[in-house]
Amino acid sequence: MTFESLKPQVESIILNAEKAVNERLLAICTLLETHVNYYNWIGFYFRNGQKEELLLGPYVGEPTDHTVIPFGKGICGQVAVSNKNFVVPDVAAQDNYIACSITVKAEIVVPIFVNGKNIGQIDIDSNTPDPFTEADERFLEFVCTAVSTLL
Template sequence: MKFEILKDKIDTLLLQKNTIGIKLQAICDLLEREILHYDWVGFYFKNGDKNELKLAQYTGEETEHTIIPFGKGICGQVAVTNKNFVVQDVSEQENYISCGWKVKSEIVIPIFVNEENVGQIDIDSHTANIFSADDEEFLEFICKKVAKIL
């Protein structure tokens, strides 16, 4: 399965002697390139002591959503609930921040360091109803690996 091969590639990327930022960018680039339904891949992290997320590394179309208040949109909700959020059809979400008319579905997985939600990986797809339990498990794997380098 493709996810198993990508897990090995993620492990290799994280072992390289690069900065955290370079490693995170490499993960974004790899996922967007290798998984056809990952059209935008990015990391958001808690912005200091503020109750907001700040966009870090990403791959895909530029977004104006570089700061997201806790509770706002899918990412902001994950910051509050500390739970994965899979949205198969963004048009059905009332508390959704539109990143572009092409986005049809989104998955956001939190990153925990010492049991604290410090950030998340956010994936947008131009295809509705595309994310599976395999996507969720794979992204959880990535978040656990990323947490170890933070």
């Protein structure tokens, strides 16, 4: 399934007001995990109030111990500080990487902005080396913009 064909499904999930926000976020994670074969762990992290840390939100994939991530630590923590997408083709080459699983080979993190403020991010791990392209970035930016309307 192509990213373009997933966009209306993401929009449909966002617009389903009968479900709680976290249910919709989990549905997006499930949609992506089901239809993008190299997306092996998909989750949302959100800023913890005024604290400089991220809290794990809805996700699909292997359980993780990384439920709280300080700003600046790991890929997610770096995105919380930089406010920029971070694509990691090879996690083994990253000094500031928090390993969740030995099977993870690559990671992409895209921030979510509400009123110009970085309030969270989508984090995707892949067990495939160097799978992420510019198309992934643009699609995940679309997802994050859609998610921002819920928050």
